[in-house]
């Protein structure tokens with residue numbers, strides 16, 4: 300079968316390779332992949348950022364996907380042939396201290412599908428039963444491919460923020476995680492504004508508006524004056540930084556109100572800034588990483604209810620047969636969440 304793999308340690312270097320259809324181990328199910336999304340981290344592999352130097356190449360990438368069980372190992376008891384599933388792609392070891400106390404998302408030995416072993420940009424993937432999550436019929440298959448990134452947003456908002464009804468919320472960064480986080484924060488009762496930069500004005504900020512969210516373009520508007528106008532000069536109760544850029548934390552500090560909360564979701568990288576003003580304003584600085592079973596469950600329900608509007612959010616214009624187009628469009632901000640029809644790899 301054909302699969303899209305990262306083949307060498309340079310920018311780009313994504314190629315269609317041949318893979319054998321895997322045989323599931325006793326504790327695994329074989330999944331026929333239907334749809335798979337392109338994630339910011341897949342784009343990071345495309346650019347070959349330093350975080351991915353550990354990868355053994357070639358590796359088939361892709362970790363946000365959905366499909367059906369077509370075969371089960373002898374020891375699989377919770378899933379049957381025909382069941383619709385998504386995978387929780389960051390797998391805890393089950394044995395370290397964090398796994399023992401229910402913090403699998405920060406496992407010391409976690410492995411990630413599509414990074415540490417072959418992922419879902421191929422028609423068949425074998426997955427341990429304990430990493431699978433059932434998908435109800437109420438969720439459209441193409442939308443189910445967005446469950447994993449949505450679960451990052453549900454964890455950030457519901458588990459790790461204090462957003463409640465009436466709160467004024469700023470989400471920095473209109474990328475996939477930002478726009479999903481924003482929709483979950485709105486479902487929690489927040490009044491949500493999304494900020495972006497010049498590169499976001501062609502696709503991502505207009506998409507935020509189509510999702511019914513207020514936007515700020517910090518490339519052409521003054522963040523401070525928009526903040527004052529939107530929050531009566533007080534500042535935002537909660538600011539989510541999903542930019543993955545060092546400037547995101549500094550601008551979050553500028554935008555949050557005294558006594559408010561900043562939730563770091565994107566991986567900011569390296570930055571220096573004065574922290575004393577945060578102490579004096581009693582800013583709550585919270586991090587949110589990955590997601591767990593309950594976050595997936597909530598993501599599925601919010602997609603099913605339409606609170607997270609995947610019909611508007613998902614971009615089906617791209618094909619894995621011309622994957623570079625999708626990666627380049629993603630990196631230049633001309634798309635937000637491409638979802639590929641994996642059946643195209645057949646034939």
Ligand SMILES: [Zn+2]
Pocket residue numbers: 338339340362363447448
């Ligand atoms: Zn992802």
Ligand SMILES: [Zn+2]
Pocket residue numbers: 391392393394395396397398399403406407408409
């Ligand atoms: Zn562990």
